[in-house]
Amino acid sequence: MGRRKYTAEGAPSISGVPDSQTRQITCPQCHEVARKRTSAVHRAERDGAPIYCSASCARSARRKWSTPEERRQGLREYQRHRQAADPAWRERRRASKRRSYAKHGVATNARHRERKAADPEYYRKYRAAQDLCQSSPEWKMRKAEYDRKRRDADPAAARLRAAILYHGPILGPIYAATNENRRRLAALEEAGD
Numbered sequence: 001m002g003r004r005k006y007t008a009e010g011a012p013s014i015s016g017v018p019d020s021q022t023r024q025i026t027c028p029q030c031h032e033v034a035r036k037r038t039s040a041v042h043r044a045e046r047d048g049a050p051i052y053c054s055a056s057c058a059r060s061a062r063r064k065w066s067t068p069e070e071r072r073q074g075l076r077e078y079q080r081h082r083q084a085a086d087p088a089w090r091e092r093r094r095a096s097k098r099r100s101y102a103k104h105g106v107a108t109n110a111r112h113r114e115r116k117a118a119d120p121e122y123y124r125k126y127r128a129a130q131d132l133c134q135s136s137p138e139w140k141m142r143k144a145e146y147d148r149k150r151r152d153a154d155p156a157a158a159r160l161r162a163a164i165l166y167h168g169p170i171l172g173p174i175y176a177a178t179n180e181n182r183r184r185l186a187a188l189e190e191a192g193d
């Protein structure tokens with residue numbers, strides 16, 4: 001469970017165990033002072049074994065750390081394996097992600113905004129990772145393709161493009177906006193009749 005913080009009086013007592021039956025140790029994993037039963041400290045000393053403040057520190061000390069590249073490689077292998085076993089797997093996973101985003105997206109974005117305001121360093125790191133990812137040629141190609149599809153799907157944008165083509169980059173948007181307003185007005189008048 002969560003680590004208890006070192007206080008001025010020393011490490012917190014173990015509940016139900018008098019301090020006289022405990023000793024303070026410095027955890028070799030998190031370097032915080034903790035209180036352990038004297039018998040446990042003696043046993044560790046006898047066996048020449050390290051003694052940690054908590055089960056979670058003992059676990060992370062035992063963990064075999066892999067590099068980010070090894071983890072990515074493992075993930076790729078896992079995905080290939082799943083996809084080979086079940087051709088619908090990727091699409092199902094995507095659909096589930098979309099559902100999840102529709103459900104939690106707004107709340108998640110709000111949480112990120114809060115975190116960004118509270119900790120500029122967190123946001124700087126986040127941005128740096130994003131910039132690195134988005135600087136790859138593959139990403140740029142896919143983004144351009146995505147933008148093109150979005151533009152083609154939006155009739156207002158298509159009108160704007162046509163207006164810019166005919167009237168130039170300065171007058172085009174004005175004409176497009178005027179046409180758009182005219183259309184809206186006509187629609188309103190029709191609805192009023």
Ligand SMILES: [Zn+2]
Binds near residue numbers: 029030052054
């Ligand atoms: Zn610890």
